[in-house]
Amino acid sequence: MEEENKKGHFIESIIKQDLENNKNDGLVTTRFPPEPNGYLHIGHAKSICLNFNMAKQFNGTCNLRFDDSNPAKEKQIYIDSIKETVNWLGFDFKTPFFASDYFNDLYEFAIQLIRRGKAYVCNLSPEEMRQYRGTLTEKGENSPFRDRSVEDNLDLFNRMKNGEFKEGEVTLRAKIDMASPNINLRDPIIYRVKKATHPRTGDKWCIYPMYDFTHCLSDSLEGITHSLCSLEFEDHRPLYDWILDTLATPCHPQQIEFARMNINYTILSKRKLQLLVDQNKVSGWNDPRLPTLEGMRRRGYTPEAIRNFCNIIGVSKKDSRIDMGLLESCLRDDLNEKAPRVMGILKPLKVTIENYPEGKTENLSAMNHPQKEEMGKRPISFSKVIYVEQDDFMEDPPKKFFRLGLGREVRLRYAYLVTCTEVIKNAKGEVIELICTYDPQTKGGNAPDGRKVKGTIHWVDANNCLDAEVRLYDRLFKDENPEQGNQDFMENLNPDSLEILRSCKLETSLETANCKTIYQFERLGYFCQDSVDSQASNLVFNRTVTLRDAWAKIAKKQPPKKQVNPNKKSKK
């Protein structure tokens, strides 16, 4: 269920008020403007949801517009990925817009600015430019080229366009105020020479407009009413407004800033994510541990869960760091509703049922969802030898441990009640097999005499199961805020963020699994087949998220009992 935020956040209030005042003829048009220089992450999802939802809520439209004004960094593969991801998230855009489609208009606007005496070609080198700009506390100085005539500027700008200058040699600058306390207003560059091939315009241009010039005009050209962006652009708003006020433009959109998303134990910076990929700390942009939307998709996150999360966290101007637990809660919420249940054993422990007939196989019936009859049932095979989870047996169990132990009776889910009669160990003293007896009267799991068993555990038929690799993921970083202070976030990586289990046993119904279905492995968590590495001959499953685990909490509070699973290597 996606929740509507009834009261509405501050941006919603602004839009409602604008509508009441008939500010834009009752229209609401927004845009999501990614630069195609990387892949989208969960932080972008917040902006996508905000922009598309505002448009939808007020019967408006939202444009997907690529802010592609820097060919040095942008690539077609990113454009493709972004389109695909926005669609996957569940948002429809007719045809994408591109700032590069406005290069001609933008060029004309620049000429208009020059004609109005509000822009000039400047020959200052990058270093000189920095010196003239001043500092945060000191005013800047006027460029010696500031007072060129309109004719000279027009000629020079034309020659810039024709490729007569090298990169860094000249720029076109807006003539505003070198003494402004806002550095963005100290004659900002609006065009620079860049001899790079653009993914869409090829080599048609060798000068490209800067963000501040491009963005506001693109917004205006598209009839955007509310231009929503993140907090760091607050200082740019005066420039956004100056350009639109100075030029003859179709309309003057309102820029509104909101706080970008942060989540603990991860990073949401394209640059830093890029470093993780480049230094092979992860397998790629779609590594399931990454907060990239492609990574999350591969891990098993659903668009519904992500959208709901974005709605729930709200929109404000406060710097915030959201608990990863909230994201996971949204995920479980969605998956609990739709994930079919199956059984799988991550760390197998062989169990032989001594009084079960040799060679016999039964087909038992299991529900695909305990609360949803309509999701149907499936057969699961049962025979003399099965596997259970190593964690579900303890030789010397602590109080409140409801699972298997010597002499204890538990229920095998959907099967029989079994009692452990013998523990077999290897030379090292590790438990390698359990001998149990079963009660034939308890088929399905209920005892005719009404006796109760506290524990129900999952199992898989050893003679009829699938072998699989299962990848368990944990938080990528050790610290809540990996970027805190001046510490290097790379040093903060959690060395245990990926655990690969290679001898997992899954029930046979998973043979026909596909990457689109997220399953619940009962009592363990949600899992999905890996879209990249899984093959029929070598099944690979990803753990999307664990189930809530009350036992883990109890066990933690339990008085220290040296009893550890003997099959595990003892840890320090």
Place this chain on the structure above:
RNA sequence: UGGGGCGUCGUCAAGUGGUAAGACACAGGGUUUUGAUCCCUGCAUUCAGAGGUUCGAGUCCUCUCGCCCCAGCCA
């Protein structure tokens, strides 16, 4: 030391002068053939701090403190 922002529960977040919503987390309890789900219950005498205005302040005023952003020919 210039400019722009922000400070309400552990984390998000409502609140628009009339007596602190909700969610996650956490703590108890109930149901349960998943220690899951579900269902109850509890969880800010107080809104960064100090003054002031007012019958009444998280909301208005003043000062103080803390945090974030800005000196790319990146977006």
